[in-house]
Amino acid sequence: MSLTHLNTRGEAHMVDVADKSESQREAIASGHIVMQPATLALLSEGGLPKGDVLATARIAGIQAAKRTHELIPLCHALALSKVAVDFRLDEATSRVLVTATCRLNGRTGVEMEALTAVSVACLTLYDMCKAVDKDMQIGAIRLESKTGGKSGDYRRTADESEAPIVTSECRSGEVSVGLRAAIPCVRVKCLAELRERLGVSDLDVPFDSLDEQNVAGLKAALKARDDRFDQLDDARILCAVNQVMGGDATHLTADDEVAFFPPVTGG
């Protein structure tokens, strides 16, 4: 393994990509900014003095991806075919999760563009919110996945220390890549208080991992992943399959949506 940006004399140089063949490239990067719960609440209500924070940060991230070559010395200027920046507000951990997806039909990877988009989106979130919170912390900026190109596909393996719950290769909600579409999954949602207690809102469970094709089987698969899912056995916790109330014996098929939630308190 060698560093491609260094020549045989150890000097920095730009890689000549003219001879590489064009392929469909995609990279997804993620990061987060942790803030005070009150700041997050203001952000979600649109109550911050600088206005619409997420829309501004999204544009900043997209612009940054397009200008990566001006910031990172040995990056090529690329005509990206797609840049998407998404935000998820996570109350349980009081942070905004940022993901960026970049795509290109070309000769070079787009991971630097995705990482730059996430970095600048996080910096913009900091700038937009700093009037009310100076303790915000940006972290975990990293590549989630990369497809296309000679070096082959890359996917970050689930990081147990970072993620509150291991969600295997089928994690959804935060990132989505075409790689996983081939695996039939049951889509699990945890709502309201249960979501906050578990620190999980959406996750996909491979259908093949269920010993029994019903809700009881799904609970067993979830409990095998993390003890915290023992809470699903609490008699108060309700369950809906494809948005219709169900129970342990409710039969499941691949692509079903299963929601777990506490008793309702509307009205």
Added chain:
Amino acid sequence: MIRVQHEPFDPGREQEALLRGRHDIGAVVSFTGLVRDFNERPEVEALTLEHYPGMTESALTAIVEEAESRWPLQGVRVIHRVGQLAPGDPIVLVMVASAHRRAAFEACDFIMDYLKTRAPFWKKEHTSSGQYWVSERASDQRDAERWEDS
């Protein structure tokens, strides 16, 4: 008509819309639920309402259809707000029209009882001493059970 929305609503305007051009309606009963500034703890400063998009609408539709099968109704409006609310804000509106008052009163009561125990909404209260998810009440469950034998 069922709506789940962030925006406030105006019960007067909703009633006007429900009655416009109708001369067969003899009674309208409406219930508006408001955010109180005291509940499980005093000094409630705000309320966040979460729902389960898709299922919430279908649960409300099922409740209204059940009411229509029990009473002769001429129009029903259910509006439920979600998102961040402040004390005094309206949360929910149930408006029922019928030829006669008894059906309108009962159906409105029924829809609220079922909405509180069957529609997927969850409240979180923000108070000066912290925030917490509101617990379900046994009395709401008992109220809903009143309709089960009839």
